[in-house]
Amino acid sequence: MNSKSLNKSTVLLMAISAAIVVANINYIQPIEADIAQQFNLPNAVIGAVAMLTQLGYAFGLLLIVPMGDIMNRRMLIMRLLVLAIISALLAFVAPNIWVYALASLLIGITSVAPQVIIPYAGFLAPRNQRGQVLGNVLSGLLVGVLLSRTVSGVLASYLPWQMVYLIAAILIAGLWLVLWRKLPHDPVTTHTTNYKAMIQTVPQLVKRYPVLRASAVNGFVLFGVSNIFWATLVFYLQHQYGWGSREAGLLALLGVTGVLAAPLIGRLADRFRPRTIIGLGLVLSTLAYVVFWLSGTHLVGLIIGIVILDLGTQFGQVANQTRIQSIDVHASSRFNSVFMFGYFMGGALGSFCGNVLWDLAGWNGVCGLAVVVLMIGFYAHFVHYPRVVTRQAQH
The missing domain is CATH 1.20.1250.20 (MFS general substrate transporter like domains)
Structure with missing residues (x-):
């Protein structure tokens, strides 16, 4: 494995990427009351919508993350980020609870990019440094989980709750531009297994x-x-x-x-x-x-x-x-x-x-x-x- 493709700055970029993307699945939790008030719905209904994000994440883990073994992982990450931007923008413009519920489901599905980044980092890392590299990338994941609820709650206390999703989309768009230039290319160039065979x-x-x-x-x-x-x-x-x-x-x-x-x-x-x-x-x-x-x-x-x-x-x-x-x-x-x-x-x-x-x-x-x-x-x-x-x- 060529360790030059995974220097300290690249590992840091992967950790930051994991933090920014995984935050998407937790933004809803502190602002559920604001959303319920916006759409004039009981809190229990918004709680069910919040579960859609987790459900989408579970489906993404089972059906999307394994694709990293049969396609170019760099391109898979980039495509997931594009879909994550679209999902966040859909939540931002949602005119009713049905559109917002769909956006919440899609946010969960498209937020699995960190679970592609983690094994990609492990694949690129030299064997004797794999634990250290994974520990650093997982630190980014933890930061995203840790701060997402705080960031969402603070933003929603000063701005309309929809702005949380607009800012999230802007952050991911900026991340996409950086990763396009800096994320290492996948050294595996050929895959012989198709998706159905891989899932099986x-x-x-x-x-x-x-x-x-x-x-x-x-x-x-x-x-x-x-x-x-x-x-x-x-x-x-x-x-x-x-x-x-x-x-x-x-x-x-x-x-x-x-x-x-x-x-x-x-x-x-x-x-x-x-x-x-x-x-x-x-x-x-x-x-x-x-x-x-x-x-x-x-x-x-x-x-x-x-x-x-x-x-x-x-x-x-x-x-x-x-x-x-x-x-x-x-x-x-x-x-x-x-x-x-x-x-x-x-x-x-x-x-x-x-x-x-x-x-x-x-x-x-x-x-x-x-x-x-x-x-x-x-x-x-x-x-x-x-x-x-x-x-x-x-x-």
């Missing part, structure tokens, strides 16, 4: 590689327990302190810990077995919930628990990406698609089940649910998928 190979890859199944399960568990917490935090803050969404948003900024740690975690994954780092992620996430359970009634305990939980999530995310991107570079996009689908489904179910347990049993129910899920993760990692799966990934 995804279940075969899942069956063939236990390490891929192990990573998907681990991602499901770690992102699931992360979302169990974040989906119920605002209710807990209201109950415990009389606080609301603003304070929950400020606490979310503690996620910068994961942003700062991701490159270090990547270097650790290069130096040690990624499987070891993933196990540490499970331990840290469990420790976080022990802190929440025992000391969550105190703000200091809550803050410490959040930092530990975010570190545990990122240990798993970076290390899992490192090992699945080392299985077979010619199927890296399909591996990423499977992993991120498991990751996403864990997060979605974690949010849903966390809310249910909060209604049924309060904070004790939330923490108990997370611990049960983590025990399943420990069993899967240390018992069901033994050490031999790592050797298949050549780690």
